[in-house]
Amino acid sequence: MPLWQWLLDAAGVVLLLVLLYGLALVFRRRWISRDGGTFEFSVRVRSTRAGRGWVLGVGRYSGDALEWFRIFSLAPGPKVVLRRSELEYVGRRDAEGAEAYSLYSGHIIVECLTPTGPLEVAMSPSALTGFLAWLEAAPPGQRLRRR
Helix, strand or coil: CCHHHHHHHHHHHHHHHHHHHHHHHHHHHHHHHHHCCCEEEEEECCCCCCCCCEECEEEEEECCEEEEEECCCCCCCCCEEEEHHHCEEEEEEECCCCHHHHCCCCCEEEEEEECCEEEEEEECHHHHHHHHHHHHCCCCCCCCCEC
16 A cells, blocks of 8 residues: 555544544533533642643532533543532632633632642632632531631
8 A cells, every 4th residue: 555545544543533532522521511510610730830830621519519620631520629618718810921821711810728738720700709609608517718
């Protein structure tokens, strides 16, 4: 078989794999949102350099937990689970510099404290309203942890 046919077959296989990956991402997103709404929710996984370390994702409330799924991953489970009882709201700020390009447009950065240390997340203003309501709607006996 000539070289050009091998290259054409290889390009076809790569195109098919990219198409299957895209379809898998769509089906995974639909599967994640089957039990309720999801929202765009980014997490800063590295904070060593200013404006860097943001990973886009999808958030979903599940009882007393907020689950975060990476947007371009095929993993069925959440990458991060934030428990309401362990989360402390510190404050919020607007994206600055390179952060504005790393995040979804119009998202607000929320600073929180967890048992493992500080955590920065980003979400839309309407999602922030829901997030603060979720934190305040703790069952009786739990209090909103706010600095």
